[in-house]
Amino acid sequence: MKLTQFVPIPLIVAIFAFAWMVIAAQFNLLGWVAFVTWGGYFLTGVTTKSAVRELIAYSLGILAGVMIVILAMNVGTPFGGYTLPVIVGVAAFIIVLLELVPWFDMAPMYFLGAAVFFAAGAKPDVQTIMATWIPGILGLVLGIVVARIRGQVFKMEGLKDPLSK
DSSP states (O other), X not given: OOHHHHTHHHHHHHHHHHHHHHHHXXXXXXXXXXXXXXXHHHHHTSSHHHHHXXXXXXXXXXXXXXXXXXXXXXXXXXXXXXXXXXXXXXXXXXXXXXXXXXXXXXXXXXXXXXXXXXXXXXXXXXXXHHHHHHHHXXXXXXXXXXXXXXXXXXXXTTOOXXXXX
């Protein structure tokens, strides 16, 4: 693919990224969160099935983060200074085991969902959950839209998008 054929794709991404950041600022959303799931969509397969699987894993990853915090706050210190690492280790074990379960088999997105929750302050309340979930879902939608437009650009150029299945 020639540079002139490809330039519309980064231009479209730039326009959507700009528009998203303006919208996020207008609605007081954590703008950076959407880029996690937007990029995740391109890493997870760029299909309807991968979008649903990403949505499930990202959402459950946020909830895993919530559960880790709640457990850490309420379990006490049966393992001394290692209580939080033990809780995180058990959560990681369960998340990776989910790789064996169809539709729940996207461990990296669980970890990303939990990481976003922790990066957003790790408060196990509805406000923090929604502050990480809403822009995450909107980022996934942005990924889907940009992937479709990308496919159309390739099609207009008479080329097959290497990301398309």
